[in-house]
Amino acid sequence: MHTKTLHEIRELINKGEVSCVELTKNTLDRISSVDDKIGAYLQIDEEGALNKAREVDEKIRRGEEVSFLAGIPMAIKDNICVEGLKTTCASKMLQNFVSPYDAHVTKLLKQNDAVILGKLNMDEFAMGSSSENSAFKKVRNPYDLERVPGGSSGGSAAAVAAGEAYYTLGSDTGGSIRQPASLCGVVGLKPTYGRISRYGLVAFASSLDQIGPFTKDVEDCAHVLKAIAGYDEMDSTSAKREVEDYTKYLNQDIKGLRIGIPKECFAEGLNEDVRREIENAIEVLRRLGAEIKEISLPMSKYALAVYYILASSEASSNLARFDGIRYGYRAKDFEDVVDLYVKSRSQGFGDEVKRRIMLGTYALSAGYYDAYYKKALKVRTLIINEYKRAFEDVDVILTPTSPTVAFKIGEKSNNPLEMYLSDIYTVPINIAGVPAISIPAGFVGGLPVGMQLVGNYFDEGTLIKVGHAFERETEFSKVRPSI
Amino acid sequence: MEFEAIIGLEVHAELSTKTKIYCGCTTEFGGEQNTHCCPVCMGLPGALPVLNKEVVTYAMKAGLALNCEINKETYMARKNYFYPDCPKNYQITQDETPLCKNGYIEITTEEGTKKIGIQRIHIEEDAGKALHREDGTYVDFNRSGVPLIEIVSKPDMRTAQEAKMYLENLKAILQYTEVSDCKMEEGSLRCDANVSVRPKGSTEFGVKTEIKNMNSFKAVEKAIEYEIKRQIEAINRGEKIVQETRRWDEAKGETVVMRSKEEAHDYRYFPEPDMVYLVVDDEWINNVKSTLPELPDKKRARYISEYGLPEYDASILTSSKALAAFFEDTVKEGASPKDASNWIMGEVLRTLNDREMSIEDIKVQPKHLSKLIELINNGTITGTIAKKVFKDMFETGDDPEKIVNEKGMVQISDENAIRDIVNKVLDENPQSVEDFKNGKTKAMGFVVGQVMKASKGKANPQLVNKLVEEELQKR
Numbered sequence A: 001m002h003t004k005t006l007h008e009i010r011e012l013i014n015k016g017e018v019s020c021v022e023l024t025k026n027t028l029d030r031i032s033s034v035d036d037k038i039g040a041y042l043q044i045d046e047e048g049a050l051n052k053a054r055e056v057d058e059k060i061r062r063g064e065e066v067s068f069l070a071g072i073p074m075a076i077k078d079n080i081c082v083e084g085l086k087t088t089c090a091s092k093m094l095q096n097f098v099s100p101y102d103a104h105v106t107k108l109l110k111q112n113d114a115v116i117l118g119k120l121n122m123d124e125f126a127m128g129s130s131s132e133n134s135a136f137k138k139v140r141n142p143y144d145l146e147r148v149p150g151g152s153s154g155g156s157a158a159a160v161a162a163g164e165a166y167y168t169l170g171s172d173t174g175g176s177i178r179q180p181a182s183l184c185g186v187v188g189l190k191p192t193y194g195r196i197s198r199y200g201l202v203a204f205a206s207s208l209d210q211i212g213p214f215t216k217d218v219e220d221c222a223h224v225l226k227a228i229a230g231y232d233e234m235d236s237t238s239a240k241r242e243v244e245d246y247t248k249y250l251n252q253d254i255k256g257l258r259i260g261i262p263k264e265c266f267a268e269g270l271n272e273d274v275r276r277e278i279e280n281a282i283e284v285l286r287r288l289g290a291e292i293k294e295i296s297l298p299m300s301k302y303a304l305a306v307y308y309i310l311a312s313s314e315a316s317s318n319l320a321r322f323d324g325i326r327y328g329y330r331a332k333d334f335e336d337v338v339d340l341y342v343k344s345r346s347q348g349f350g351d352e353v354k355r356r357i358m359l360g361t362y363a364l365s366a367g368y369y370d371a372y373y374k375k376a377l378k379v380r381t382l383i384i385n386e387y388k389r390a391f392e393d394v395d396v397i398l399t400p401t402s403p404t405v406a407f408k409i410g411e412k413s414n415n416p417l418e419m420y421l422s423d424i425y426t427v428p429i430n431i432a433g434v435p436a437i438s439i440p441a442g443f444v445g446g447l448p449v450g451m452q453l454v455g456n457y458f459d460e461g462t463l464i465k466v467g468h469a470f471e472r473e474t475e476f477s478k479v480r481p482s483i
Numbered sequence B: 001m002e003f004e005a006i007i008g009l010e011v012h013a014e015l016s017t018k019t020k021i022y023c024g025c026t027t028e029f030g031g032e033q034n035t036h037c038c039p040v041c042m043g044l045p046g047a048l049p050v051l052n053k054e055v056v057t058y059a060m061k062a063g064l065a066l067n068c069e070i071n072k073e074t075y076m077a078r079k080n081y082f083y084p085d086c087p088k089n090y091q092i093t094q095d096e097t098p099l100c101k102n103g104y105i106e107i108t109t110e111e112g113t114k115k116i117g118i119q120r121i122h123i124e125e126d127a128g129k130a131l132h133r134e135d136g137t138y139v140d141f142n143r144s145g146v147p148l149i150e151i152v153s154k155p156d157m158r159t160a161q162e163a164k165m166y167l168e169n170l171k172a173i174l175q176y177t178e179v180s181d182c183k184m185e186e187g188s189l190r191c192d193a194n195v196s197v198r199p200k201g202s203t204e205f206g207v208k209t210e211i212k213n214m215n216s217f218k219a220v221e222k223a224i225e226y227e228i229k230r231q232i233e234a235i236n237r238g239e240k241i242v243q244e245t246r247r248w249d250e251a252k253g254e255t256v257v258m259r260s261k262e263e264a265h266d267y268r269y270f271p272e273p274d275m276v277y278l279v280v281d282d283e284w285i286n287n288v289k290s291t292l293p294e295l296p297d298k299k300r301a302r303y304i305s306e307y308g309l310p311e312y313d314a315s316i317l318t319s320s321k322a323l324a325a326f327f328e329d330t331v332k333e334g335a336s337p338k339d340a341s342n343w344i345m346g347e348v349l350r351t352l353n354d355r356e357m358s359i360e361d362i363k364v365q366p367k368h369l370s371k372l373i374e375l376i377n378n379g380t381i382t383g384t385i386a387k388k389v390f391k392d393m394f395e396t397g398d399d400p401e402k403i404v405n406e407k408g409m410v411q412i413s414d415e416n417a418i419r420d421i422v423n424k425v426l427d428e429n430p431q432s433v434e435d436f437k438n439g440k441t442k443a444m445g446f447v448v449g450q451v452m453k454a455s456k457g458k459a460n461p462q463l464v465n466k467l468v469e470e471e472l473q474k475r
């Protein structure tokens, strides 16, 4: 049962072959048997999940129409608020913080009668690319328990890959959905900035953060996106734009569709085996009738630098509220209020979080602001313009999602710069604000390889169209880890 | 050496919008601690600010009333600092792009009218309030997110009196436009002053100090006066003025050092990434313009030209919106502007002052004051009686006609009745009659007074005068 996709499960429920309670119990059993090894969950709400499942079974028994997501177990990254559950951001700082309100996406999921199983592990405050930065436990890759699942939404990716939830939500600031999706062999979508409300997502970098779904395949992705997208008056950066029925992009052909291949993404730094898999994927799309064009995105080489300045600057301010005064971790002994701040934040935050707070504070300081933050904003505009120009010539841009397959736990944890490079293909997308999806596209030594499709602003539809066409032609999305 | 002072003021005024600047919570003053709060104004993880459009409208109204240009495209900025009453540890304010800029206020000095420039007006949120108790410090976030405008003047004032006049005019304008109620005691108006001195004639600025903690206009005036004197004396002693923030100590009547420039914060301003640009179009600006009421300057000029009031009276009557409205309503009810002005400048303000009340609290209705004036003019009551009637009106808010009728205060104009009283008084005061005959005209005044007293102030004074003289001549 746990290897099935969301749409397969929907069919089983609709045919009456499985009840939502059975399904939920089954998934909870699956979690009990594998999560000791995976470490995807930080919190499980068994009672809430079963109550919801019972409620949906009752609705179905009464013959009521239910939503596509109704009664199907899912889970949420632990930086998205669910009323009454803890929102820890995998940090000691928020270890005991119970959110008194629902995030906008949580509200939408509840309206869709989703069965929320619990909260998922991640890099602390979404800072990291391996999920090793969780203050509580590491997440392991279901394909190889010695390897990382990617990050920061490692728990969200691993849970879907290991069958511990039929779909999950994550957040993506510089690749935190797509890179773990790639490393765990699942589909992960970062929508256009503003497509999904950020209200209730604990902010890391406000101008880059975006919530998105993890699913086993592209078809599932279309269904989940449809349910959680849309304008929210509580988020002024959310777009006042109608939500499309993304399922209409399924089962379309891609003849004549123009796919751009940026040459910069196939240069130095890309693992040769990964390159081969991606080139094979390109050939599949060419066979399907897509027009493959080489393009150039020269500004994207600055994206990583821009990202670490902007994201860290915003983070240094966004994380200032965690001070031990109103909620969260407070140091035991302190002399005065300044001592309280210093001790609570020194003890409550992990190393990577502190590193970025310091970096961001420095970049915003008097005397450095113009050289770092202001300049980074200017380069950001150049990168945005570069993507706008590129989409005049092509409909989709294709790159590897990550330069390598999943690496060993501990392999990069002492070298932050090397860790940062694993986001080299995903970061420019957040800088530009365009949507991108990672789709299983090959295997290297039994480890999944993901390809990234990048779309024009609010053109998630085309990503689904191309992704689904690729999926119908290949078997990569049907592979499950042996765990 | 002769010195001149350079003064600039930074005023924070709380806007009178019903809800907070970035969330839907009420701005009502008071309330049980931490009850006017939500995830947004408490800075909970994941909560986001959304700009209240009313705040922009109110701030533009202030800007237009203060002759400012409106910045059509502005952005909010974060001002980063750690303080327990600041829930996000940053304040969402405006930095490089204030909503309004380049305005002015006119004040009247001995040398004539003077324009005090307004550099900028920006919108921002208020912080919570720290409460220090014996067992520790607590924070109340009811005020957190209450909308403020900060109005920064140009360094155009030269004396403490000018600063006070600027504040008075500013307050009147903010009240007239109903942008703020400007209650200093509730903290809805706060003022900091930047003060420096320089040799008269010099064009360079001296080193300035910033003065905080002034809780009334009077305090602002006294603090600035003190600071000017302190700086001049220091320079004369050969000392250097240091850039620093000083606190006004009301009890001691002096300014004391709060923090030096070295301790000043680096606020690390940057554009608020949780918000989009604020774009204001002409339609919005024109809509706000069309709601602007007649402002104090215009009103004062009109009182002088249209009603023929003296400049002083016109200034007093227009000093607050409520007082001007009381005056205009009284005139609208039929009283002549002159009579209405005399009564308001006299009895009304005197009684309010005695009771330490303001015009907003008065029970007397303008239509009743107008009627009172009519009762005097048509001879129903005397001026003396009118003052008594007014006292009653002030206590009860009753119709003067009702008071006059119930208490039998109608003027006696019956000649025979008054003649009877006159004769009775003359019979009782033979000495006065004697004095009168001996040419002491003063005696007549005494008799008139006695007659008025005997009639309990109700006798028509002109008739009393006439009849006393007649009867005295007869004796």
Ligand SMILES: [Zn+2]
Residues within 6 Å of the ligand: B020, B023, B024, B025, B036, B037, B038, B039, B040, B041, B042, B145
């Ligand atoms: Zn609120």
